[in-house]
Amino acid sequence: MVRIASVLGLVMFSVALLILSLISYVSIKKDFLFTTPKYANSGGPRMYMFHAGFRHGPIPSQVRYHQDVIQPIDIRSQLALKYLDPAFTPLTNALTEGLQENASKWKYNRTAFTEQRKEISRYINVAHNFTLTRSSVRVGQLMHYDYSSHKYVFSIGENFKSLLPEASPIANKHYNVCAVVGNSGILTGSRCGPEIEKFDFVFRCNFAPTEVFRRDVGRRTNLTTFNPSILEKYYNNLLTIQDRNNFFLSLKKLDGAILWIPAFFFHTSATVTRTLVDFFVEHRGQLKVQLAWPGNIMHYINRYWKTKQLSPKRLSTGILMYTLASAMCEEIHLYGFWPFGWDPNTGKELPYHYYDRKGTKFTTKWQESHQLPAEFKLLYKMHTEGLIKLTLSHCA
Numbered sequence: 001m002v003r004i005a006s007v008l009g010l011v012m013f014s015v016a017l018l019i020l021s022l023i024s025y026v027s028i029k030k031d032f033l034f035t036t037p038k039y040a041n042s043g044g045p046r047m048y049m050f051h052a053g054f055r056h057g058p059i060p061s062q063v064r065y066h067q068d069v070i071q072p073i074d075i076r077s078q079l080a081l082k083y084l085d086p087a088f089t090p091l092t093n094a095l096t097e098g099l100q101e102n103a104s105k106w107k108y109n110r111t112a113f114t115e116q117r118k119e120i121s122r123y124i125n126v127a128h129n130f131t132l133t134r135s136s137v138r139v140g141q142l143m144h145y146d147y148s149s150h151k152y153v154f155s156i157g158e159n160f161k162s163l164l165p166e167a168s169p170i171a172n173k174h175y176n177v178c179a180v181v182g183n184s185g186i187l188t189g190s191r192c193g194p195e196i197e198k199f200d201f202v203f204r205c206n207f208a209p210t211e212v213f214r215r216d217v218g219r220r221t222n223l224t225t226f227n228p229s230i231l232e233k234y235y236n237n238l239l240t241i242q243d244r245n246n247f248f249l250s251l252k253k254l255d256g257a258i259l260w261i262p263a264f265f266f267h268t269s270a271t272v273t274r275t276l277v278d279f280f281v282e283h284r285g286q287l288k289v290q291l292a293w294p295g296n297i298m299h300y301i302n303r304y305w306k307t308k309q310l311s312p313k314r315l316s317t318g319i320l321m322y323t324l325a326s327a328m329c330e331e332i333h334l335y336g337f338w339p340f341g342w343d344p345n346t347g348k349e350l351p352y353h354y355y356d357r358k359g360t361k362f363t364t365k366w367q368e369s370h371q372l373p374a375e376f377k378l379l380y381k382m383h384t385e386g387l388i389k390l391t392l393s394h395c396a
Helices: 002-035 086-099 110-123 158-163 193-197 211-217 229-238 241-252 267-282 298-306 317-328 372-384
Strands: 175-181 201-204 223-225 258-260 290-292 329-335 389-391
Touching (some): 110 329, 193 211, 223 317, 229 267, 317 329, 317 372, 372 389
Parallel strands (some): 201 223, 223 258, 258 290, 329 389
């Protein structure tokens, strides 16, 4: 019995040793596959992005470039590997060499912009699709959702219809130079506020706060989007008197601006939309904000951007705002469009939003569905062609 026990013990020890060896081997192979650059010997420095959000932080001190060979660094997602290709290198180099140079070197290409505007107009009549109007819907009409199954519907009620404008607030409205302000952390410390304030029309995204950050982002707002989910995230679905007061005061600061509410993107917004409708009916006449409720606008906008090889699960709010601005403005400047977790000016880490709490790390939750790096590459190409001016450096 003792001998059998000894033999069994030896076998078990050998099996355990074998398993540990296999684990160690797999780990080494995995480290090699996910930390060796795909194009390590093909030239100069590359942009390395981490996780699904393609996060890029300052290069660790142990990593050094030597004789055009990059030593292994940590890449935590196979998804990142497909972006480690030569096509991204010119973008990286141009950002460090061109985009940070004197802004006066950028030249507006009116001909190219006008041509793009004509292209967009073939897919969508922005003024017509900007919002539903009272005459365009009827009580009891069923609205479907752009990004949800066709089985989900929203029934137009009397209160909802009463909040719709008589006519599109942007009908026959044209502006010379407009700013579309994204919410990227790159605006932190940018001091671009005074510059943004000077534009003829300022688009903002997702009801982003401005008062505390006006030095960097300005305060002026002529239009801001308002995803219904914002009511849940920041105003507790208006469940208490304090929540309702806070929301009311935030809306009061808009002072005549357009609040663009995409209620028909996702069916999950239905309950929040009803809460919003009840709130605005209750406070009718007490707020100067102009309400706009687009219908199924994304069907048309998606079709256009697919012609530019941009077809993510969902376009970003920034691209959406640029599309609207193209019909209203003669020239468009973009701020806060930078979907990476590092500052190209300083190399320091950035939060996802400029208004995130200090110490908040770059988040990647929207990157995969929005394909933000692909969007950014397209916007940068438009910048180089003079269609838009993309500002990433700090303002004077």
